Amino acid sequence: MRKKLRETAHETATMRLRQAGLRPTRQRNELAKLLFRDGHRHLTAEMLHAEAVAEGVKVSLATVYNTLHQFTQAGLLLQVVVDPTRSYFDTNTADHQHFYCEDENSLTDIPGPEISVADLPTPPPGTEIKRVDVVVHVRRH
């Protein structure tokens, strides 16, 4: 017989955490479930905290910050810097690029094949390339 969806989601989250070497605590499980339940998301710590609170998950804002950074270090999330006043966390960890609309503070993935970035430049001496970030800034017209 089939397990309930909730149980399955919980086990999936727990496994994800174990694989990342993070102790599967209640808070981390709940946050993982919110983060990874549907499609790719771009969230700030405040946004995720608000969502958790709205769904009755008891967790502090400090823990949300800690968890987002731990998930990022573990490779479960990507941190995206586009706005000088907020940090976004991205559940899509594949190599991809973003549209950012300052007017509406919205960050979205660029669909389809990536913008081709050809001929990567030689990095400054003593350094190696870690990542190439491409952000296409758009405005409402």
Next chain:
Amino acid sequence: MRKKLRETAHETATMRLRQAGLRPTRQRNELAKLLFRDGHRHLTAEMLHAEAVAEGVKVSLATVYNTLHQFTQAGLLLQVVVDPTRSYFDTNTADHQHFYCEDENSLTDIPGPEISVADLPTPPPGTEIKRVDVVVHVRRH
């Protein structure tokens, strides 16, 4: 006979300000001279303020922030967001791209021809592309 370099720099700064529609006040003139005296620079408000103070220019940090934003709006500077905790201002307003080294908090221009960004994607409906930011993150190895 030739004018002194200082006078010339001052007049250049004043003209730049007038062209930008900004009243050429003492503070704006001095900051413009510091910003544009040699080559391209990538500075935070704190950095520019420290430099001004070190050179005996009397100006408050609030004015440095105001001025950097006014210059940016006027197209004399570009604001570059790479670090979640600081904003850089770039005197190079040409279309170009950056290396960012988190280890040493350094932002530098990518020399030579730009990374070719081919096939710009279609922006989300109701929006148009304003700018494409490319940041190559590097780490010390």
Next chain:
DNA sequence: TCAACAGTTTAGAATTATTCTAAAGAGACT
């Protein structure tokens, strides 16, 4: 030449995002 107005500067307070502290709580292992 100078008064009058509009634009500018400033110190200091306020705001906002984020991080720190240190004490209480909860998984893991036996």
Next chain:
DNA sequence: AGTCTCTTTAGAATAATTCTAAACTGTTGA
């Protein structure tokens, strides 16, 4: 259960940035 370690949390602290409102200055036209 008992112990150890890791985690969570409220609240304080920090850091970058913005705001406020009063003093100041560049510009203009009489």
